[in-house]
Every structure is written in structure tokens, then in C-alpha cells.
Amino acid sequence: MRRRTFLRTAGAGSVVALAGCTGNGDQNGTPSDTPQDGSSGDTQQNGTTTTGDPERTLTVATYSSFTGEDTAGNYLKSAFEDDRDDVTVEFEVPENGLNQYILQKQQGSNVSADMYLGLNTAELVRAEDELDAELFLDSRGDLDRADAIKSDLEIDPEGRAVTYDTGYITLVYDEDEVDSPATFDELLEPAYEDALITQNAQQSDPGRAFLLWTIADQGEDEYLDYWQGLLDNGVRILSDWEPAYNAYLDGSAPMVVSYSTDQVYYHGPDVDMSRHQVGFIEDQGYANPEAMARFADTDTADLALEFMDFVLQPEQQAEIAVKNVQFPAVEDADPGEGFSEYAYEPPEPVTHTYDELQGKVDGWIEQWARQIAGP
């Protein structure tokens, strides 16, 4: 209790000594984040808070469906606020996602949020490509729970973005109409003529994941030829997951690019699950991890770090999985049977690493879009 007061007044002076308490000091190199590192490990372990403390506010930027009634975001807010007194979590939901903060940084104005939740690898790459200054602080080294994260879901070699959940992009198909294709090349065969609906990779997460998956499989020099093959075989590219999925439900085509958690929505006593089969091409699924990161401009870096560790606790991970219908990022979370029974993990998750995407992903997508649009 007194320690917290002390921390605030003593500021940077106490940092060196306290940094050790967080367990891992090797990411503390940058001057900007050192003053705030101290409190994280301690307060977390103590779990106690000061009643007389002025309110601390954490502004979390995220996507709109993460906040509001019955969402993972709102659950996290209440749980975190209950866990410590005098903390308020606020959400900011910019229409254009991370771009908002990249632009703010480019324009020289202060980034208005403390952290971002819902980052994917391609966005991280874009932030790096677009900015000279660092948008994010390093966090991974200062987190107690970092080592619990499944290693194949980590997206940032530099430890700024920390994964908190993931989806796997797969095919969803109607087994009465079609067999799940075993390989990507099979999709070019006449059996799959006019059979697949996917999404526009320029604006849709699953659409981009499917495109990247084909690039991972076919190679970056051949993927455009492969897509020409798909086009010739009648693939349809709709704007986003929702219209694509609804076109699939309407019977426009027997297969759609979607998530391996599809059955979570649809299972039920009198539901015909034959229309909701999950197909893993090449026994794979493309992992689309969602990560969180602290903005470099934040003045509550310590609180943000506490929040990140909180998000990675097994209990919160299980709740996020259920409420956000994504897989937990850590090994030791159990989202419960209702979820596990109907959410499938691919035998072999694939994804592009940060280094593979760097400087390339926007170009790949534009070339692809030109190939499709080519008027």
C-alpha cells in the first residue's frame, strides 16, 4: 500500500531496483519505458491496492465487436476493475483500426490511447513500414505470463506485440454437396468448379489469411498464377466474411473460407451439422493471432503492462476464448467443453512470420487485387 505511493513519487529513482522484481529485465533497454516498469510485477503479485490513490485510467484501443455488452472486452474491463481498486478501463474504437494511430504518429500528434488490442501481424508490419518512430513499447520481456504463450502464435520477434488469442482460417463446407479438398491443387479441378466463396483480402481478415495461406503453399512467385486458376474455376470473392458466409448459407456455393470455430455458433440439438463441416486443406489451417501492444506515447505504461499480464491469466484466457470465439493464446487455459468440443484446431497451423511479411504483405495484396479487378 505504501509501496504504490512511494513508486509514484519516487519515480525513476526506484526503477533500477524494482526492475528485478518483474523477473526479466533484458527488454528494459529503452529509456521511455523504464520509468513505468516498476510497479507491474509487484502489484500483480500483491493484489492489493491503495484506497486513497487517485484514479488510474487505461485507455484501450480495440475493434468495435470487442466492446459492449456480452463481449470479451467488457468482461476484461469489469474483471480488471474489480481486481484492483481505483482503476478505470476505457475503450476507444477508431473506425479505421490501427491506421488511426499510425496516422496520428505520422502527423506528429500524440497517440490518444495507451494500448492497442486486436493487432495482427500484417498491421504490425504496416506500422513498421510506415513510421520512422516506434509506435509501440517492448512488453514481452516484462510480462510474467509471457512464457505461457504458445510459441507458434507469437507474432513479434521484437516483443512489442503479445498474442492473446487466435483464430484458424479454414474451409467450411457442406458435406452433402462436396468433399473437402485435400490439397490446394485439388481446388483447381472441375469437381470444385464454382464451389468456393472467399473474401476480399484488402479488407477482410479471413480473406487476407486465405490469400497468405495460398502464398505460403504456392510460393510468392506462383501465387498469382494459382489465383488465376481459382478464378478460371469460378471462385467468388465477396467483400467480407459476413456477406460471404451468408451467400454460403444461401446456397450460392458449397464451400466458404471461414473459421475453424464455426460450429461453436451452430451446434445444437436439432441442427444439421452437415452444413458446417470444417475442412483443413493440406491438413493445415492458417493461424491469425490477435495481439496487444502498448503505445510508446502512453503515460500509464505500468498499468498497461499489468493489464496485459491480467489478460494472459488462464481464467481470463478461457473467458476471452468463449466470448470472442477464438482459441486461447496460452497453454494452460481451459475454455470449457462447450467450446472445445466444437472448435477445431488444425493438425498443422501455418502462418507467415513478421520477417516474412515485412515490406511485402501490402504489395502481395495489391498485386492480387489488380489480378482480380483487372478491368
Next chain:
Amino acid sequence: MTADRTISRALQRAALPVGVAATIAVLLVVFYYPVGHVLVSAVREGGHLTIEPIRAVLTDPFYAGVAHHLFVDPLGVPAGVVDWIAAGFPSVRLGLFGFTAYQALLSTVASVLLGLPGAYVLARYDFRGRRTIRSLTLVPFVLPSILVAVGFRAMFSRRGLANDLLGAVGLGPVELLGTLQIVVLAHAFYNAPLVTRLVTTAWEGVDRRQVESARSLGASRIRAFLHVVLPALAPAILTGAVLTFVFTFMSFPIVLTLGGLDLATVEVWIYARVQSLALQEAATLATLETVLSLAFIYVYLRYENRQVTTRGGGQSLPRERLVAGWRSLFDPRRLAIAAYVAVVAVVIVGPLVSLLVESVTDPSGSFTTAYYEFLLARQSSGAVGTVRPMPAVINSLVFGAGTLLLAIPMGVVVAVVATRGGRGSRVAEAILTAPLAVSGIVVGIGLLLTFVFGTTVAGHRLVVTGPVAIVFAHAAAAYPFVTRNVAPALGGLDPRLREVARSLGATRLRALLEVELPVIAPALLAGAAFAFAISIGEFDSTVLLAEGVDSYTMPVALERYVGTRSLGPNLGPATAMGTVLLAVTAVSFVVIDRLGGRWEP
């Protein structure tokens, strides 16, 4: 007393110039400065002016299609044309710009064909509910594209109502989703009512005495129509066509949601470039797009000016009863109207009804009230960040009212400038009408880069967000519609009316307010309804400016409900919110029209 009068006269005399200045000031803040900020980046690189980005676009066959030869090798063009003819006119590559213009042309033709008969029926026939239907013609115009997409899907998808009907007569199924046809159809859904609305207003303004004197001089019905009525309608038809062309040229949400990527328009591409932060390329495309749209509007304004006919505040043409005894139902004109109503039922009413049905139907097709319960639960929720329906409704109405307060004076001021004539008034009008020609994405990104992030003006950091900014942005988008409705009416007014008033000592302002406006009230009212409609339906800049939780509107709430993951792939809550939006706006239009009815001469 005399001093008072002198001051009051001076004030009245100053009112118009002050109005012009205020209009320009609002436009500078919410439109020209932000948009200029975006467009300038298209011609500046490292602090220097350059045409390189524009040249790069024009010489790229992907963008310019076959026209890129014009910019790459102008001298080779005649030879190329000869080769093309010699090869037997093979199909040419349109390029993104060419394709965009092509689909806009198709959409315009479809909208005018679908809209004109509606104006004929509404202006020339009397029937129960005529005025209500007339009010409701604006409803499609305000619907957010996501909602229209849902309605269209419910109507025209593989299992939609249209295919059910086709199936019943042994045809189909027709796969329309993702095709050019459905994009054109959706554009017609949006714009045909616009054509109907504009032309109906013009038709009702036709002076019956002119038609009657033509007839009494021996003109046949057709001749009287061609020589008296049609010239009076032409400006409205042309306004409708040009607006439709410009809107569909800049179309993006409909193409995105109903078409596939293979139908991408320039605007879709700008959106995608903005998404990947290739802002300069986006700005270059936006500049070219804006130049083209402005050119269309300028050409049209010139034409419209010549078409204006003199007319006073005469009586409207008498309307026939639509149903006069059941035998009249078999007269060929009534049969044609019935066929037209059937087409309207499929293309315009069908999607709306399908939307209502979707809001009370679960994925398996049975009745549910779950989505309305969802809205109620949201309304009573205390959870932070919850988008509640009631504040959205209230915000929409308040912003709409604020928009009316700003857009009507702005629109009238510009209309007065436009009808004053003289050198440069067309150019001035085109510049003042520019908000019509600039896409929402460009305005949105400009606002974001300037006021939302803050801009430094004369040493002060200015940040404009929240309700006032939203109303400003809505007014800037809406007032051209007031102008477009008022200017032709004002221009067509018998100038003697004004001159008499002036000669009796009225100031220009007083003559405008007390003599001219009452006469053109129906046109003003139509403009007001449009302004309100624009405000209610506006999404692109609202969503950028509505940062806090307290300034979201109905379309923003609707968009937020689309992405509710806990409900799965389900548009139910959005369709329920859409139904609320539909109901609120429909009632508003009827109210605006009815209240306005009191002014009608």
C-alpha cells in the same frame, strides 16, 4: 424611427453578402480545407510540386485502360484506332476509370427508366396515400448500404424471394449476387426514387394555364406535353440523371458489399489504398475522380441554365383519379401503371420488406423477437461502450434538425448566387456545389488528417470533433440538394414578381423571404427533406467524427451491431436496428412533408 429603419435596411442589405460569406466560411472549414489537404498531397512530393503521381496513374493501363495510349504515345493513337477497326472492333480494355464510368452509365439509365414513371404517376394521378408515398420516396436514399445489401440479399439471393417467385413460374434460380446486374439494380434502388422525387416536384410546378393555352391553340395532348411539360421537366430529369451518374461514379459501399472485387470501381480502389495507407496514390485517384465529377456537374449546370423556363406561381396541373370505377382498371394506361408498380414492388419495395422480414426471422426461418429483445437489452445495459439504440435515434434526429438549420440558408444563398447570372456564376456555382462531386472517403480522410487529429492555425491548435463538427459536415454534404431544388424554381420565377416588390421599396432580402420563397415553397421543402435525409443516412464522416460514445447515429449503431461476434454470423440485430431507422426516417419525412404542406400556395 427613421434611424431604426435605416439600420434595419442596411442589415437586410448586408444579409445576403453575409450569408455568402458564412456559407463560404463553413465550406472552408468542413470541406475545402480538409479536402484540399488530401488533394494537395497528390501533386506534392518532398515539398515540390510534381505531376508524376498523376502521370503514373494516367499511363497505367490498369487505371486508364485503352486510354493510357493517349498519355503514353499520343501520336500513335490514330494508327491504333485504325488497327482496332481493321481487327474488327475487338473489345477494348476499359481500365478502372472506364469501367467505373460504364457501370455509372448503366446505373443512370436504369435509375431514370425506373424513376420517371413514378413521377408521372405521383404528379398526374390522385389516389389514397399519394402524399405519403411521395414523402416516402426519399427513404431508400438514406438507407445505409449494409442494410440495403441485406435487403437485396434477402430479395435476390439464391433462396431469396425473387428466386422463389421465378421458381413458382418454373424459371431460375438466377444467381445475382456478385454480378454487375445486382450492382446496377441496387444503384437504381437508391437513385430512382431520387429521380422520381425531383421530377415530381418539377411536374407539380408546371403551370396548368400554359398547358391549357397550348391545348386551346389546337395542340394535341402529346404536342402540349412535348412543348410545354417536357421542357419544364428537363432540368429535373437532367438533375436526377447527373446526380445519379456522379453518385454511382463514386459508388463504393454497394459495389463492395453486393459486387465482387472483379467489379471494383475507382472509389473502391481509393478505399483500399487508404486502408493500406498508400495515401498519395489514394489522393491521386481522388483528384482525378473529383476533376471528372466536377466536370460533369459544370457541364450540367451550364445546360440547366439554358433550360430554365419562365413560370410564375400558377396552378398545378389537375390530377386524374387513379381508380375511377373498376372498369378504369382495364384501360391501357392503368395496366401499364400496374405493370410499373409490379416492377417497383420487386426492385424497391421487395428489399425493404425482405429487410423487415429478416428482422423477425431466425437463421432457420422461423419467427423470432430475439433481435428486438437484443435492442432492448442494449438499451438497458449499463456496460461501458455499449451502443444503445435510443441515443442513436435521438442523435440522428438532433443532427438532422441542426443540418436543416444550416443547410437551408446555405442552400438558398447559393441558389440566389446561381440564379443571379452574370459572368462566372456557373463557375462559382460549380465550386459551391463541389461537395456533391467529392466522395465521402476523401472528405473523411481529410477531416481525419486535419481537425480530428488537430491542426495548427495561427499558433492555436484546433481540434474539432463531436456534434458540432458532425452537423457542419452533414450541412456541407446536404446543402447542394437544397440548392439543386431551389435554384431551378428560383430561376424559373417570373422576374416581374421580384421587381414589383423591389419597386415598392422591399429590400432584396425581403423580396426573397416574402415574395419569392413562398412561391417556391414546394421546391424548398423538397430540398429540406433531402437535407434531412442526407444527415440521417450519412455514415463516412459521422463515424470518423463521432469519437465519443455520445454522438453515434443510427447508421453508426447499425454498423456496430453487425460485428457482434457473440451472436455469430448474424445480421439480426442490425436488421432490427435498420427497421428502427426505417421507421424513424419514414415518419420524419411524412412529418416534414405534412408540416411543409401548410406553406403550399
